[in-house]
Structure formats: structure tokens, C-alpha cells
Amino acid sequence: MSEIEKKLTTNFGYLFEEELISEIKELGVPKSFKEDTTIIEVGDYIKSMPLLVSGAIKILREDEHGEELVLYYLEKGDTCAMTLSCCMGQTKSKIRAVAETNVELIMLPKEKMADWLGKYKTWQSYILQTYHHRLDELLEALDTIAFLKMDERLFKYLKDKAMVTHNDLLHVTHKQISEDLHTSRVVVSRLLKKLENERKIQLFRNSIKVLEL
DNA sequence: ACATTAAGTGATT
């Protein structure tokens, strides 16, 4: 049994019945992406659906000028709700997915999606749960942008990032953060300095340590 | 030694 198959069993074994797991093993194509590589670009047509086996994926909204904004992260056991709607309809992706860490995926042929919905109860509830979960995350992202001030947004961003990477030391520059939050580098630098004075983080060149988790 | 990139800061809108 391959490494990825083992991980599949550990991460999804309790979710799916054995039959479904073995179908996934048979039909799924393992794929991996290195940190910081783009997995899905805005406008891509989706031909298969990914199951996230390990690592974390950052989901971004992007406007026509390439200006971006982080929406939420996917972690192991998750799948992409955007892909689901793209697989069902024949629409293009409206989001960008970038590997936050090294990532292992299993790509499932989209033709099977509808089949499995009828065939496997566990699959059905997994898909519904995914939609539910994503809708929640999206609302949370909306609240963050609408109601939180920039300094709170920034601190939340850092905490989320530390959470999905399982590491309180973040390798990121002020410029990258400003792009993810869709603001300017100067603002990020100033607010980070403020957070450091409040003993919530520690600043280094090219990295930030989150103290209050 | 020089160029480039990251980060800090005052002033203005």
C-alpha cells in the first residue's frame, strides 16, 4: 500500500465506508504540489475534484487587475467547495488556490461525483458538510473584512496562518501580507510594529513569530 | 563595492 493510500485511510477512513475508500483508491490520481505553487487559477476549468490529504491550501479571490484577498484555508480532510460547483456545472473557477505548505491531493474524476451521491450516504453528507462549512468560513471572512479594523484583521491573519501551518514562526514578508490582505506594505509594517509592542508577536527579517495563540 | 530587497518612519491626504 502506498504512502498516500495510508494517509487516505487515516484521514478519510472514519468518514467514508470501505467500498467508497477502495473506489477512491482505484480511481483517484495522487498529486502533490510544493509550497507556494498555484493549484487552481482564476478562469481554470475544473476537470477533477481534489481531496486534500495533507498540507494546507490558501483560497484567494482575485480581481481583474490581479489584486487579491485571502478568503480562507483548506486543511487535510477538506475539499474545495468551488470545485464542487464547477464540476457540477461547467463554469470556470472564480477563485485562486495556492499551496500554503507542501500539499498532497487525490484528484477524483468529476464524472463519479454524481454517481457517488446516490450510491454512498457518507459521500452525500461529506459533500453537504463541505458546502455548509465553506459557507460558514465565507461568512466569517466577510465579517472580518466588514467589521474588523485592519489591526485586528492582521492579527487574525497571522493566527490563522500559524494554525494551518502548525507553526508559530511564519516565513513571510510584510509585502506578501499586504498583498494577501489587499492593503499596502507601509500599513502592514506599522501595524505589525504595534502588535510587537503589545507583545503579541515578534518581528524578524523575513519572518514573524506569533506569541498569543 | 555595489545593487537589490526588506523594513522603519514622518508627513500629508
Next chain:
DNA sequence: AATCACTTAATGT
């Protein structure tokens, strides 16, 4: 919170 203009510090060639 954004932008400009400038400085300082670290890093690469």
C-alpha cells in the same frame, strides 16, 4: 488607511 518620499539594515553578486 493610503500614499509619498526617504532612511536604514540585511543580503546577494
